[in-house]
Every structure is written in C-alpha cells, then in structure tokens.
Amino acid sequence: MTHAGDAALTRGQVSEAVDPLEWRLILGVVITHVLVPSLDEALRAVTIAVSAAGTDGTGHLTAEVTSGRAVLRLHTAARGAVTGLDLSLARRVTEALAAESLTTVAGDAVPPQTIEIAIDALDIARVRPFWQAVTGYVDEPQPADLPPDALVDPLGRGPAIWFQQMDEPRTQRNNIHLDVDVPPEHAQARIDAALAAGGTLLDAGAAPSFWVLADPEGSEACICTWQGRD
Incomplete structure (x- = not known):
C-alpha cells in the first residue's frame, strides 16, 4: 500500500x-x-x-x-x-x-557531496559481474540519476559504480572517470578550482546537469548537480 x-x-x-x-x-x-x-x-x-x-x-x-x-x-x-x-x-x-x-x-568548508565511478564498456553485461565481484557491491534500488545496472556499497561508504555504453573502442581517453555530485551553489567554485589546478573544461553543453573536465593528461571527471534533470 x-x-x-x-x-x-x-x-x-x-x-x-x-x-x-x-x-x-x-x-x-x-x-x-x-x-x-x-x-x-x-x-x-x-x-x-x-x-x-x-x-x-x-x-x-x-x-x-x-x-x-x-x-x-x-x-x-x-x-x-x-x-x-x-x-x-x-x-x-x-x-x-x-x-x-x-x-x-550545507555550506561549510566541506559541503555535502557524493562521488560516483563511471565505467565505459562495450559489453556492460560482460564486465559488470567482474566489478561486482571485485568490489563486493550489491544491487539495490537506484536513484533516478543513476542507470538501473549501477552497483552500490552495501556499507554505504564507497562511491556508486555505474556503466556507460560505448559504441566502439577508443584509446584517446580513460574508460573510467569520476562523477562528483555537489549542491548547485558549489558547482562553479569546484570547476574554477579544477581549472586553476591545471584542468580543462571539455564540455559544458549539459550544464547545469554536469560539466566535463580533464586533468593535464586528459583523464576526465564530471562536476554534477541535480539541476536540469527533471
């Protein structure tokens, strides 16, 4: 009921x-x-x-x-x-x-945030069991911002792991990246800090849902908020 x-x-x-x-x-x-x-x-x-x-x-x-x-x-x-x-x-x-x-x-020097690990894969069904086995993560109902095949830490401490479908192999970037979920009012400051630390803004087309950044060697991370997802 x-x-x-x-x-x-x-x-x-x-x-x-x-x-x-x-x-x-x-x-x-x-x-x-x-x-x-x-x-x-x-x-x-x-x-x-x-x-x-x-x-x-x-x-x-x-x-x-x-x-x-x-x-x-x-x-x-x-x-x-x-x-x-x-x-x-x-x-x-x-x-x-x-x-x-x-x-x-919610706005002190260490504001609330959540980290996700996104793994790009050509065959999600094939690689997902490996990541579940090696992490000991479990299947639980997922927030709407994560796909249904995501995995979560049963202790509620580690970052969620989710899988992003690739259409073809690529070598120009890593297959694993971090998503950093922050309150909307903290997103720009986090982006500015990343750029000041030598990063590059690769794509803001989906903002304010997420911004794609890369470190000086091209490894990527996204700053994410709840906005733009309803």
Whole structure:
C-alpha cells in the first residue's frame, strides 16, 4: 500500500523544500552536516536525529559520525528516491536538533557531496559481474540519476559504480572517470578550482546537469548537480 508521503517528487520540489533547512539534494538523497566539537557531540546529534525520526526513520534515515561532524542522509531506500515522508523527516530532525542548539549546515568548508565511478564498456553485461565481484557491491534500488545496472556499497561508504555504453573502442581517453555530485551553489567554485589546478573544461553543453573536465593528461571527471534533470 502506498501512502501520500511515499510519493516520489521532482528534484525541484525536493530542493525547494529542504534548502531552507540546510539540507541539500545530491544524487537522489538529501544530506546535511551537523558540525560538532567532539565525537561525543556527534553521537548526541545522531541520537537526537534518530529519536526525532522515530520508527518512520527505518529505511529512510542513515548517519555517519566523525569527531568533527555528523552526516545525516534521508531517502526512501526501497524506492531509490526522496519522498514526502523524507521531507517531513528532514523537518522533524532539523527542529529537534535546533531545540538542542545543534545546527544543520550545507555550506561549510566541506559541503555535502557524493562521488560516483563511471565505467565505459562495450559489453556492460560482460564486465559488470567482474566489478561486482571485485568490489563486493550489491544491487539495490537506484536513484533516478543513476542507470538501473549501477552497483552500490552495501556499507554505504564507497562511491556508486555505474556503466556507460560505448559504441566502439577508443584509446584517446580513460574508460573510467569520476562523477562528483555537489549542491548547485558549489558547482562553479569546484570547476574554477579544477581549472586553476591545471584542468580543462571539455564540455559544458549539459550544464547545469554536469560539466566535463580533464586533468593535464586528459583523464576526465564530471562536476554534477541535480539541476536540469527533471
């Protein structure tokens, strides 16, 4: 049975709802950081978030703890999408943290981001089992920004791996590149930094969905946002 809060939303609707709460939509997940002075405080922040989400948080809320921050993520895991329930949980968690003088942030020196590894292949069905075997990655529902044959880390720590269809062999570039998913307001600064570090902007035709850059030896990476994908 599907409830109203389970309905998938457009990326624009999600961003409009969570940006004022200092969460950001990145690759089908809404993410925020809570900056703290110690590991104890990071654990306290997660405890508050879990308590605020209650049983509704199961299958939606995940957390990562370091000595300097708690990273909170929300999406409907069974759907591979952000739903109305996730937006409600973001509000509840944010309000509960604020009541304890803890603040959600998305624009500090280390903003939320997600890394993907894209592998170009002539025969995806042939190479995919190798990458699944060597990484130990699993099949799970994918965000709409990833193709259905993507693989994910079962521990939720490593980058997603997805496969890009090639029509013919090519030798002028690597077959593997990184996609770096950032909040839209951080994309230009990341591009500028890459160019200042000796990179080249190869293609901005799909911007603001993604920009293709290359390092001084031609290896490529993309800076990606949710915009332009609805």
